[in-house]
Amino acid sequence: MDAQEIQTAVARQAAVAAEAAPFVNQRDPARVLGLDGRPAVSRRAPIWQDVPDEKWNDWRWQLSNRVNDLEEIEQILELTDEERAGLAAPDKFRVDITPYFISLIDPKNPDDPIRRQVIPLGREQAAFTGMMEDSLAEDRHSPVPGLVHRYPDRVLMLVTTQCASYCRYCTRSRIVGDPTLNFNRKEHEAQLDYLRRTPQVRDVLISGGDGLTLAPKLFESILRGLREIPHIEIIRIGSRVPVFLPQRIDDQLCEMLQQYHPLWINLHFNHPNEITPEVSRAVDKLTRAGLPVGNQSVLLAGVNDCVHIQRSLVHKLVENRIRPYYLYQCDLVEGSGHFRTPVGKGLEIMEGLRGHTSGYAIPTYVIDAPGGGGKIPVMPNYLISYSDHKVVLRNYEGYITTYEEPPTYQQHDRAACSYCQNERSEPGQSGVLGLLEGERMWIEPKGFSEIHTRGNTEAHRLQDPAKWIPFGVGAIEGSAGAPLRVIESGPVAGSGEERPAPTGEPAPAYGPGEEPRPREGEPTASAHGELL
Numbered sequence: 001m002d003a004q005e006i007q008t009a010v011a012r013q014a015a016v017a018a019e020a021a022p023f024v025n026q027r028d029p030a031r032v033l034g035l036d037g038r039p040a041v042s043r044r045a046p047i048w049q050d051v052p053d054e055k056w057n058d059w060r061w062q063l064s065n066r067v068n069d070l071e072e073i074e075q076i077l078e079l080t081d082e083e084r085a086g087l088a089a090p091d092k093f094r095v096d097i098t099p100y101f102i103s104l105i106d107p108k109n110p111d112d113p114i115r116r117q118v119i120p121l122g123r124e125q126a127a128f129t130g131m132m133e134d135s136l137a138e139d140r141h142s143p144v145p146g147l148v149h150r151y152p153d154r155v156l157m158l159v160t161t162q163c164a165s166y167c168r169y170c171t172r173s174r175i176v177g178d179p180t181l182n183f184n185r186k187e188h189e190a191q192l193d194y195l196r197r198t199p200q201v202r203d204v205l206i207s208g209g210d211g212l213t214l215a216p217k218l219f220e221s222i223l224r225g226l227r228e229i230p231h232i233e234i235i236r237i238g239s240r241v242p243v244f245l246p247q248r249i250d251d252q253l254c255e256m257l258q259q260y261h262p263l264w265i266n267l268h269f270n271h272p273n274e275i276t277p278e279v280s281r282a283v284d285k286l287t288r289a290g291l292p293v294g295n296q297s298v299l300l301a302g303v304n305d306c307v308h309i310q311r312s313l314v315h316k317l318v319e320n321r322i323r324p325y326y327l328y329q330c331d332l333v334e335g336s337g338h339f340r341t342p343v344g345k346g347l348e349i350m351e352g353l354r355g356h357t358s359g360y361a362i363p364t365y366v367i368d369a370p371g372g373g374g375k376i377p378v379m380p381n382y383l384i385s386y387s388d389h390k391v392v393l394r395n396y397e398g399y400i401t402t403y404e405e406p407p408t409y410q411q412h413d414r415a416a417c418s419y420c421q422n423e424r425s426e427p428g429q430s431g432v433l434g435l436l437e438g439e440r441m442w443i444e445p446k447g448f449s450e451i452h453t454r455g456n457t458e459a460h461r462l463q464d465p466a467k468w469i470p471f472g473v474g475a476i477e478g479s480a481g482a483p484l485r486v487i488e489s490g491p492v493a494g495s496g497e498e499r500p501a502p503t504g505e506p507a508p509a510y511g512p513g514e515e516p517r518p519r520e521g522e523p524t525a526s527a528h529g530e531l532l
């Protein structure tokens, strides 16, 4: 053989080998293999080490082996005194955790983000300003039990009060977890009946509790009942079952679901640790059954109040073809006091996403209006005012609501956060005023103090009123008679730039406290509109 022949033979062999070995997509999280060459699996707590795989992977086994009492949980996690107090509290919101989910917790780390979502602390019993039992006034907007008709064209249909596990900050803790307050066929029939006679409803959101914990036949009968109503266009399911109990998303369930399209599903992940190989396979099945999958997160102090954790979460979500939908400000609901963050924290997170990552990976940051006005995006056109402890917003109808900021907030500990320590560098793109350093909660003009206690903004305003020339609406206390500063044309100090010379008429001067409104003969905004 000469060199040419050898080369040809090698090339031929390589081509044959390439054809024989099927292409393996190493990037697809639903196809990830473990060290043993079999589909990857998550850690199991030692007490379940001997449970056969068939049982462990059976959702019925997972549901019937949930843990809920102190002694049991103590065998799995090293509990702190405050967790013991939380678990021993007599009137606490229900505790129940699937073996799969509690196994994801680091037993030695009291700050584990999954642990904080499902293990109660003594302090969840503490009341706070603005706290409500039904903070979204759902009961007041229910024409029939369990059906919340708040928006013109869509309803929230609560089909059960039961969940696969229970989140400490649950917005519906007034009913969720309580089997005596459950909804049954009678309520489902009344809900369907209301929908049959309410033709403006085109979108039904099935939630609870969690509809996917219902007996499959019962859940299917609800879907069928809805699909028999001609004016209902889309049905969506809000579920945390794929997070707590991914085993439930089996082929049988997906085959059933895909008969009821158009069907959408929103899941509820709060932290990247919740996205396991089991979850990736479950979500893969849902997407293959044709359901677009979304995610709703809640912004929770001590769980995900960090730009880097949130960025990692949304990246893992889109890798799994899950579209981040909403990031919720924590509701003013009983039990959630210690989870609350200032609204500035959410803005900081949004600031760290937009531009820094794919638009697909960015949720809409919303506050669910206290008192029941629906979800309001935290965006300028909805934000009426934002002082240092109250956020005033309006909804799509003009309904005005106030969100009371938490009086205390334990800042995220960057030094202890592996996501902050291993952040991906963005050379030359540090973001606005170091907001992305994760230490700031407020967007304040440059040169303000590094101390971020509440009330600081006010202190600075008083110290240096020249920084806060009000824009002329109403009289400012203590300013009556003081001349308003007029911005001169000419070079801007230090910038080296020339301001453009004023054109036409000189700007009219206004007296103290006078509103800058057009006077006799001056063009008005509406006249301007006509000219356009």
Ligand SMILES: *Cc1c(COP(=O)(O)O)cnc(C)c1O
Residues within 6 Å of the ligand: 148, 149, 150, 151, 154, 155, 156, 205, 375
């Ligand atoms: C969240 C919610 C909806 C759905 O709102 P979207 O913004 O359309 O996702 C509908 N009804 C109620 C009562 C809700 O809380």
Ligand code: SF4
Residues within 6 Å of the ligand: 162, 163, 165, 166, 167, 169, 170, 171, 172, 176, 208, 209, 210, 240
């Ligand atoms: S899954 Fe939803 S309804 Fe159930 S406890 Fe958690 S937040 Fe509440």
